[in-house]
């Protein structure tokens with residue numbers, strides 16, 4: 001019981017981070033029918049930019065609200081710009097080309113970012129060593145939220161097996177309960193992720209932009225002829241997705257404390273799987289797929305072995321695709337012949 | 338400036354070696370109901386594609402509301418007041434009839450700054466065009482936070498848009514179908530929905546590409562009456578492509594006839610009908626068929 005509760009908490013925390021990244025995959029796929037393989041790496045960049053921002057702000061800012069807000073904002077702006085650049089200069093020129101061209105470009109950008117960040121570039125500028133690229137070694141993310149226990153739950157412990165009980169020992173009441181700690185940063189992270197997803201939901205389903213985005217997703221040529229600025233809609237979609245990825249990157253760094261350049265490849269792949277499980281192109285599906293995948297992984301790690309984690313993730317993908325090829329919430333697309 | 342809403346001067350469109358449209362000229366004024374006819378492959382749809390910015394003409398000029406639009410992007414041309422339907426129906430199949438129209442209406446609601454102001458800036462100098470972009474962006478993002486906060490203004494605007502889309506469905510006789518998915522509508526309704534959607538962008542000139550294709554005789558006749566009513570109700574200029582000569586002759590005031598991209602005749606229905614070149618083009622087609 002205690003174990004299960006702990007796993008559910010961990011799974012939800014992980015799932016919301018997957019979801020933020022998965023949303024970027026699904027939105028870009030929605031408007032361009034492109035798997036943006038560089039998306040996970042944008043998340044990694046987001047984590048590093050957050051790291052750099054916290055570093056520049058210095059110890060004085062750590063743990064303060066405005067410091068944390070600044071770290072998020074800087075990272076969001078930087079990644080938004082990065083997303084815009086990638087779309088504008090890598091994908092837009094290829095939009096009318098065969099889809100494979102853009103896909104390979106996406107893989108190229110992913111490699112450029114994940115391997116580029118493994119270089120260590122530290123030129124001296126005005127007598128100070130300035131790190132432009134961080135190098136391959138993992139770095140410890142500063143504590144932008146000072147960890148504190150939010151609540152401590154006392155959950156009844158499973159009764160010990162009779163042969164383990166020493167009848168002579170006095171009964172210790174503390175053994176009857178297991179402590180489950182929910183940390184403040186877990187709660188904050190969860191709330192931020194939920195708020196972002198809620199905001200996105202409103203944008204996509206209520207605003208002019210959202211309706212334009214869905215029109216572009218159905219048929220961008222017709223959308224243009226109805227007065228919808230297709231280029232701008234696509235650029236904004238990339239920027240939004242990248243901003244969410246930036247947040248995901250920082251939340252991940254807060255949770256895991258270590259960041260390294262291959263981070264985006266690993267987490268990005270999981271998020272992509274989550275988007276496919278949910279039905280790629282479907283916004284709610286991405287969230288559902290992400291949470292389902294994370295819970296599934298967490299339970300496997302908890303009750304079987306952590307080495308099964310990835311196998312189960314992909315096994316889950318295969319099972320879903322066999323049973324529902326369009327994903328959990330995806331639409332069936334009639335194949336045009 | 339003339340009162341021409343749409344003016345085409347000597348537009349030519351080449352695809353490699355093929356001249357799909359050759360020195361095509363045409364003027365559409367408010368209240369005009371003009372026909373564009375010609376046998377299969379004559380270049381009618383190509384003419385629409387050139388006018389709406391799907392293709393930039395190889396040579397020649399297209400002016401919408403007095404603005405030269407060659408090479409402008411389709412959404413800009415649409416916002417200058419030119420809307421169209423498609424010969425092969427291209428609705429948003431997975432959206433409801435109402436949402437199909439709302440997409441068009443929404444894309445063109447500009448509550449913060451008047452269309453006139455934005456249009457003037459967009460036609461202006463570099464600095465003015467940049468200004469137009471900033472104002473346009475402001476408008477969009479205003480929409481975002483208003484939606485997230487769910488302000489009264491936002492709900493009001495949404496209600497206005499829904500009402501406007503509903504009116505257009507009613508005009509096209511589709512009120513009862515508002516909540517059905519476009520793909521589930523009968524063929525004739527899909528064609529009329531395309532017109533409703535085009536009207537949603539609030540055009541001055543409407544281009545209809547074979548809007549009656551696939552309808553039975555009765556439906557076709559009704560549609561022609563409806564098209565004339567639209568012209569009067571919205572004081573539109575309408576350019577109508579139709580394969581069926583008799584149908585066009587019935588409602589159009591002037592007709593342009595294309596054959597192999599060349600304009601072979603322009604005139605009133607009576608003049609066109611009597612034109613030997615036209616007769617030959619259509620007889621030729623009949624002989625091939």
Ligand SMILES: Nc1ncnc2c1ncn2[C@@H]1O[C@H](COP(=O)(O)OP(=O)(O)OP(=O)(O)O)[C@@H](O)[C@H]1O
Nearest residue numbers: 352355357375376377378379380381382383384424
């Ligand atoms: N994008 C294109 N690339 C190459 N050729 C094209 C293209 N679009 C049209 N054409 C050619 O231009 C010619 C005119 O085609 P268009 O579709 O304009 O004819 P149409 O008058 O609309 O015919 P229909 O009555 O069959 O609709 C045809 O020979 C067509 O094959």
Ligand SMILES: [Mg+2]
Nearest residue numbers: 381382383424
């Ligand atoms: Mg045609």
